Amino acid sequence: MNREIYAYKCKRCGTMHYPFRMVCKECKQNDFFEFDTVPLPKNGKLLTYTKVYNLPAQYEVATLGLGIVELENGMRMLGQIEIDNPKMGMPVKGNVEVVRREDYDDFYGMVFRDA
Amino acid sequence: MSVDLEKILRPVDTPMAPYVPKYMLLASGEAVVVRPVERDEIPDILKHVEPLLHVERDYYDVVGARLYSELLAHYRHRYQDQYVLAVQIDGELAAVVNGRQVNPKLGMSLHTVALRRGLRVGAHAFAAKMEYHFDELGHDEVLVVAESPIGFRRWMIEYKLEKRFEVPHELGGVPSWALTRELFDAARSSLVVGRRPVPPELLDKAMDKILPPSDPPTPALDPLSATRSKYDPTATALMVERWAMERAEEASKDA
Amino acid sequence: MRDVYVAGIGITTFTRLEFALSEIASYASMMALKDAGVSEVDQVYVANMGAPRVNHQTALASAVVDSLSLTPAGAAAIENGPASGGSALKAGFQAVASGMEDVVLVAGVERMREVNNLEATDFVATLTHPIAEYIYGVTLPAHAAMFTRLYMDKYGVTERHLAMVGVKNQNAALNNEWAHLQQEITLEGILDSPEAMTNNPYVAEPLRFFDACPVSDGGAAVVLVSKEKALELGRPLIRLSGVGQATDTHAVHERVEPTDLLAVRKAAADAFEMAGLTPEDVDVAELHDAFTILEIAESEEVGFFPRGEGHLALERGDTALGGKIPINVGGGLKGRGHPVGATGVAQAWEIVTQLRGDGGARQVEDAKVGFTCNFGGFGNNVVCLTFVRED
């Protein structure tokens, strides 16, 4: 299954947002949910990253890679990274996968790998 | 006919290669020495473990009580194949670790107690005992448990220990975790440090005398206040502490 | 608007405290009320972030006001992440400045050592964006780490600069009997020796253990009063002269320039404007060094140093006691500890101590103007305050 994460495009001015917000940042339009959903691109370049060693309680892994990626369309998002030697500016490719399990719930998010 | 009962009661220790002392620099810039403790030095350590029996936080009480009994039993020949390492800063006792050999291939980690906080001396001490199990005693695996969350973080998480839940650990019969040689080798570069040989002046200072810890963990005024205040937010703990303070004040006035 | 003065201050030791949450708040408050010489107040604000989640207690202010026997005074808790303290001070300021109240007690408190470290990390991480950040396992150290990498790349900040901030602040705490950490550290031990990588491991690359503040319990309190009341009480006249608060995007990745802390910039500028001061006027400052990088970045954003030169000022010793603008002389969050809800109030406590000349070994000579920056979220909710001693 090809899963997507969506950006929200203002119906009035076209500005794209991720994550969802109630009011457009650009034109401050106030009509309820006046956004179109647009899948976020999955390719981009790694802006910054870290490897975390002190994870919150629910994780069973010892370390976790995280990064902020600038996507092809210029938008940015945070995701997990599974890259051995990350470098700032390197091209990456995302995939929507389970990023956290809590009790009986699975949470999906973007995982980036070497492009 | 006289029976030498002591001969029956006293376990015969398997000969074990001695731990080779090492030293390292701490975050404070101080040098710390890790070295084996002889049986006749045990009373010098017991003195500083005993007060921990009353420190509830981080399970110093449980760990302290168990450690005390193990050390005492070791001293009085009622514990088989136990070893004890001391970590000393300028002679001062900063941490104690102990463990034992179950068989020539298997080690059992007993306790790690830090008497100086905030410098990872506990972590260094634990690393030293694992080094002893694998490098000197030639064990393939060491069974470990943690009593406290900080212990869990230091051993289970930092070393990525494997579960051996089918084996109840000697400490309280709780499920065991295992450090395998493979995991240890993987952790070596980041967690195990130390330099050998120890410069003679440093080693002499450490061997000469186990000095008291300068800033050991101390009990709260009310011995079980941590547990109590958790379940009783209605200020009983504060009241009890206040009484204790008043008593202490009066006692000092009388004196 | 009326002028607002700090008539009394109080604090508890920051460490692991084996008291109930409301007791910690009450203890600090008792000290502040005693210091001010008042036994009745019009309003109580209690800053706290974690009571419902960590301590299983809600409506904390009602517990505190009653435990202090201050009923029927008004009371409310203020939860605003790590900026709860600054936000409660702002509320207290508004109450007095508006003329509505004459005496307001502002307490900040947190008891996060009641749970273990893993749970505490998770608890603080819940302030991140739930969908775009939290689910990924983002923690505050992770945000700070990603920010640090950008900062290093852009401005040439190195791990050594970060370690220098850590050493400066943790060792400064040795002069503060209320501070959590009472253990000296050295650059050799945490950076240069062969054991440094083990003594000072990464928590979130490139940030290391000694780059982060410890997890602490603790409380702090101040009494805010009108000028009339301040004169009547006769304590040194310390005026809370400027208040600024600003926000930024919740998700960090949405910020146009990821190395900018616009909320810090705006909150500081507003506070200075209200007070009629400039950054050059400040004699002593408390910045929110939950991570060492933040002291450097904030020292630029609030206007003490040009952008990208905070680390150079640090190298010159400008931010140390005796330097041009001493920062975090009481240890900061790094050395004093960071009970999240208490921190903003504790910063005010330190500044008032300084302006009264009660700083002892850490006293900044002839300090007249003080500044605090209380950084909430990851920089998305910030309160800055200025304090002035009036002779």
Ligand SMILES: CC(C)(COP(=O)(O)OP(=O)(O)OC[C@H]1O[C@@H](n2cnc3c(N)ncnc32)[C@H](O)[C@@H]1OP(=O)(O)O)[C@@H](O)C(=O)NCCC(=O)NCCS
């Ligand atoms: C488990 C143990 C051996 C680990 O020892 P260690 O590696 O030396 O680590 P420490 O216990 O000193 O680490 C915690 C200290 O680090 C310091 N610290 C924490 N965060 C810090 C930071 N960001 N910056 C600087 N110092 C910090 C604090 O002083 C803290 O002490 P506190 O909890 O009193 O505030 C030790 O905690 C201990 O003896 N605990 C009791 C017994 C026990 O649990 N044994 C293990 C059973 S399995």
Ligand SMILES: [Zn+2]
């Ligand atoms: Zn729009």
